[in-house]
Amino acid sequence: MTNLNARRSILHTNPKDPRLNQSNAVSPATPSVKDLVRLLYGGKRFGNHVDEVWPNLFIGDMSVANDRYGLWKLGVTHVLNAAHGRMNCQGSHDFYGSAVDYYGVPADDSPSFDLSRYFFPSAEYIQSALETDGARVFVHCAVGVSRSASLVLAYLMIQHHYTLLGAINKVKERRWIFPNGGFLRQLCALERKLRETS
Numbered sequence: 001m002t003n004l005n006a007r008r009s010i011l012h013t014n015p016k017d018p019r020l021n022q023s024n025a026v027s028p029a030t031p032s033v034k035d036l037v038r039l040l041y042g043g044k045r046f047g048n049h050v051d052e053v054w055p056n057l058f059i060g061d062m063s064v065a066n067d068r069y070g071l072w073k074l075g076v077t078h079v080l081n082a083a084h085g086r087m088n089c090q091g092s093h094d095f096y097g098s099a100v101d102y103y104g105v106p107a108d109d110s111p112s113f114d115l116s117r118y119f120f121p122s123a124e125y126i127q128s129a130l131e132t133d134g135a136r137v138f139v140h141c142a143v144g145v146s147r148s149a150s151l152v153l154a155y156l157m158i159q160h161h162y163t164l165l166g167a168i169n170k171v172k173e174r175r176w177i178f179p180n181g182g183f184l185r186q187l188c189a190l191e192r193k194l195r196e197t198s
Contacts, residue, residue: 004013051175061144078129082147111182119154
C-alpha cells in the first residue's frame, strides 16, 4: 500500500473503531497536515462554549474562563490558560483566587509559534491535576479550538498513548476543534518522537 493510500485508509477509519481508542493504538503512518486539515474541517463547524472531552477534562473559550461563577458551577478546580497574558483572557492566580489552581501558557495562535515546548509541561499539569480527588480541569484559549485543543491532543498522546489521529477523533466526539497548521506540524513531530521512544 502506498503512503498516500495508507493515509486515506487512516482517514476513512471509523472514529468509533475501538482500535483508535485503545491506549496502544498504532497508526501505520503519521497523516500529513493537509489530510489532518481535511479531517478537522469535516463534520459540524461550530462549538459550545465548553465541552467535556475526557473524564473531568474540559475545553472551552474565554467567555467561560472569565466567568468565575460559571466555572464554580462546573466544579472546575484547575485552569490551564493557553492564552495567558493575551487580550481578553483575564486568567491569573489573582483572578481565580485560592479556590482554583492556575497554570498559564503564553501562546500565540500563530503557525510560527512554538507550542511544542509546552506539550510535556502541560500534559504533566493536566495529569497531575486529574489524579487529585474531585479535580475538574478546564483548558482554554480565546475560542477553544486551536491552542487549547492542541495542548489537550498532546496530553492524550503523551499520557494515554493515543496516536494523533486517535486523539483528534476522541476529542471530535465531543467538540469541534481546528488547530492551526503550525500546531498540527508540531503534533505530527510529537507523534514521531513518541513512536521512536516507545
